[in-house]
Amino acid sequence: MAAVKELLRAESDGTLSFGDYTLETKTKKDNYEFEGDIYKVKTFSEITKLERNGMFVYESVPGSSVENFLETDTEVTFSVSAPGDVQFTLELEPESEYEVFIDSVSAGKMSTNLSGKLSVSVELSPDKSAQVKVVRC
Numbered sequence: 001m002a003a004v005k006e007l008l009r010a011e012s013d014g015t016l017s018f019g020d021y022t023l024e025t026k027t028k029k030d031n032y033e034f035e036g037d038i039y040k041v042k043t044f045s046e047i048t049k050l051e052r053n054g055m056f057v058y059e060s061v062p063g064s065s066v067e068n069f070l071e072t073d074t075e076v077t078f079s080v081s082a083p084g085d086v087q088f089t090l091e092l093e094p095e096s097e098y099e100v101f102i103d104s105v106s107a108g109k110m111s112t113n114l115s116g117k118l119s120v121s122v123e124l125s126p127d128k129s130a131q132v133k134v135v136r137c
Contacts (some may be wrong), residue, residue: 003065008032008041008050015070019048021063021082045083060088067129074136080122081129087121090134101133109137 003020007029011017016034020027023044030040040051043063050058050066058066064086069078076090092098094116100107102122112118122130 004067007043008039010034011068013068015068015078016050017065017067017069018050019043019060019063019065021045021048021065023063056091058088058090060086062086064088076134077132079129079131080124082124083126085121085123087119088132089117089119092116092118092134093136097137099135099137101131101135103131104133 003022004017005020007020007027008016008018016039018041020043026042026044028040028042032039037052042049045063046061048060048063048066058069060080060082062082064080064082067079070076076092080086080088092112094112094114097109097111098118099109100120107120110118110120118134122132124130
């Protein structure tokens, strides 16, 4: 999977793609309108962060590239790639339980904290991607 060279783009299937972990310096793109919301992405080799209407949505350490990001009331799906293992954090419903699937295999059930944050670590081979699905229980 290649980095998202536009930093943030809308896909024809109604999803978003964002992030470029190949950048050496922090780069951002903001005021990106998509389906009535305003998005901002900050990305480079050390971190990738996505905000919607000024609120936290996604963050990874180190930086990553995310394709086909789709969030509904009950699930979040996307494909993530990075130069190696990556940890990402999503903003979801506070104090709720979710089941996390990596490449269609359950990684178990996890609960969000009071602020709704859910952190997941994914082992990745260099420049390979993983399909992620987070489903509210």
